[in-house]
Amino acid sequence: MEKILVIEDEINIARNIKQILDLSDFYTITAEDGAEGVELAKEEIPDLILCDVMMPNLDGYQVLTELKKDSKTENIPFIFLTAKSDRPDFRKGMELGADDYLTKPFTPDELLTAVSTRLAKHQKMKKQAQEKMDELSSRIQKALPHELYTPLNGMMVSASLLNEYAESMSIEEIKDMAKTLLDSSQRLHQISEKFVLYTYLEFLTSNPEKLEQVRQKKYNCFTKTIIESIAKIEAQTFNRSSDLVLEIEEASINTSENDLHKIVKELVNNGFKFSLQGQQVKILSKVSDDNSYHLFVINEGKGMTAEQLDEIGSFRQFHQEFFSQEGCGLGLAIVKKLINIYQGSMRIESFIDNQTVVHIILPLGEK
Numbered sequence: 001m002e003k004i005l006v007i008e009d010e011i012n013i014a015r016n017i018k019q020i021l022d023l024s025d026f027y028t029i030t031a032e033d034g035a036e037g038v039e040l041a042k043e044e045i046p047d048l049i050l051c052d053v054m055m056p057n058l059d060g061y062q063v064l065t066e067l068k069k070d071s072k073t074e075n076i077p078f079i080f081l082t083a084k085s086d087r088p089d090f091r092k093g094m095e096l097g098a099d100d101y102l103t104k105p106f107t108p109d110e111l112l113t114a115v116s117t118r119l120a121k122h123q124k125m126k127k128q129a130q131e132k133m134d135e136l137s138s139r140i141q142k143a144l145p146h147e148l149y150t151p152l153n154g155m156m157v158s159a160s161l162l163n164e165y166a167e168s169m170s171i172e173e174i175k176d177m178a179k180t181l182l183d184s185s186q187r188l189h190q191i192s193e194k195f196v197l198y199t200y201l202e203f204l205t206s207n208p209e210k211l212e213q214v215r216q217k218k219y220n221c222f223t224k225t226i227i228e229s230i231a232k233i234e235a236q237t238f239n240r241s242s243d244l245v246l247e248i249e250e251a252s253i254n255t256s257e258n259d260l261h262k263i264v265k266e267l268v269n270n271g272f273k274f275s276l277q278g279q280q281v282k283i284l285s286k287v288s289d290d291n292s293y294h295l296f297v298i299n300e301g302k303g304m305t306a307e308q309l310d311e312i313g314s315f316r317q318f319h320q321e322f323f324s325q326e327g328c329g330l331g332l333a334i335v336k337k338l339i340n341i342y343q344g345s346m347r348i349e350s351f352i353d354n355q356t357v358v359h360i361i362l363p364l365g366e367k
Contacts, residue, residue, distance in 0.1 A: 002119060005046040006030045007037030007063060008081065009055045013104070017050065020108045021115070034058025038066045041073050048077045048119055050102075064096050074209070077118045097209060129206055148191065154184035194330045197262075201337040214341055220365035221257045223285065223293065224250040230264045231283050238272040245282040252365040253293045255342045263338055266331040267297040267358055274356070275301030287364065292344075295360040303352040335360075 004026050008014035014030045021028040029044060031037035035057040041049060049067075053060035060080055067073040080101040099121075102114050158180040166174065204210055227248050235244040253260070264283075271281040279300040286294050339346050344362040 001025060001027045002047040003027045003044060005037065005041055005044060005049045007034060007049065007051040009033050009052060017111065020111055024112055034063040037063050041067055042070060045072060046076060048115060050079050050081055052081045061096060064098060068097055077122045079114055079118060132206055151184035151188040155181055194334065198330050198334055201334065205337055205340060215343065218366055219254050219256050220252045221255050221260055222250060222252050224248045226257060226260055227264050227283060230261060231268050234268045234272055240272055240277060243278065243280050245280050247284045249286050251287045251293045254363045254365045259338050263335050266335050270331055271297050271299040275299040291364050293362045293364055297358045298355055300355045303350040303354055303356050
């Protein structure tokens with residue numbers, strides 16, 4: 001039985017609402033003012049809240065604001081009950097996060113329709129969120145063991161050899177073992193960071209309210225230095241500085257420096273990873289007339305088929321058998337989600353045995 005909290009200071013109206021809901025097989029609890037309503041909401045965690053706007057102690061807007069501060073109550077569906085004279089303030093309630101409103105006086109059918117519709121929408125959202133979590137869990141279960149066990153095995157074997165034979169080993173052999181331990185631990189650390197980041201982004205992009213809060217922030221991130229420094233570091237990592245081509249136009253974009261760093265690092269790393277020594281990796285950028293920033297990462301490597309492009313997502317890795325590359329295929333999935341957060345876009349064009357072009361568009365920062 002679904003639980004509904006009614007916060008209404010007019011006793012007769014509250015009694016009538018409770019009677020209608022009880023007869024429709026809802027479990028109804030009531031509060032006579034805003035302060036009591038907030039307390040009951042946190043104690044009872046109802047499935048839906050009906051709340052009057054004009055009340056003593058705390059009005060409806062203050063009630064909603066308080067509930068949004070608490071992680072246990074922030075996502076409870078919330079319907080305002082408003083008198084016709086309050087209707088101009090409807091926009092304020094919706095901006096605070098209300099899901100709907102009912103104008104007094106309303107009929108029993110109007111009340112039940114609003115309640116049933118809102119509960120159904122909330123259940124649908126919960127189901128979709130659970131399905132996404134189930135899918136994510138399934139992908140992790142398939143990808144995580146291999147990605148974790150490979151570096152772990154390297155660490156365990158090296159540690160075991162050092163433990164058993166260190167006294168008879170030369171300094172060079174010990175250094176080699178230590179390097180294996182270091183490389184494996186660094187790889188394990190990077191994999192763990194990617195899984196944590198992807199999981200966070202999955203939660204964020206699945207929560208419209210949290211996503212909107214992030215999007216309300218304004219940034220002025222200057223691109224040239226960040227992109228050039230990351231690209232040069234990645235080129236050095238692959239011992240391919242001579243393959244790197246940079247044509248970067250300075251711009252200020254509405255993206256955090258930290259997230260731009262992640263985006264560029266993943267794309268440039270992929271550019272080198274999926275191309276060979278002597279094949280160029282080009283990073284180009286420009287500001288367009290439509291108030292947006294265009295970034296291109298181009299490599300002359302193996303390329304991808306149309307089917308592979310359609311399947312780009314988390315935990316998928318292409319050409320692994322050809323390039324013998326390590327990785328769980330999370331890079332592009334992370335990039336796509338970060339770009340989506342900043343309301344940008346990503347397009348990939350690829351030609352087999354020729355080149356792959358990743359084209360990113362991000363909004364400019366405020367001038």
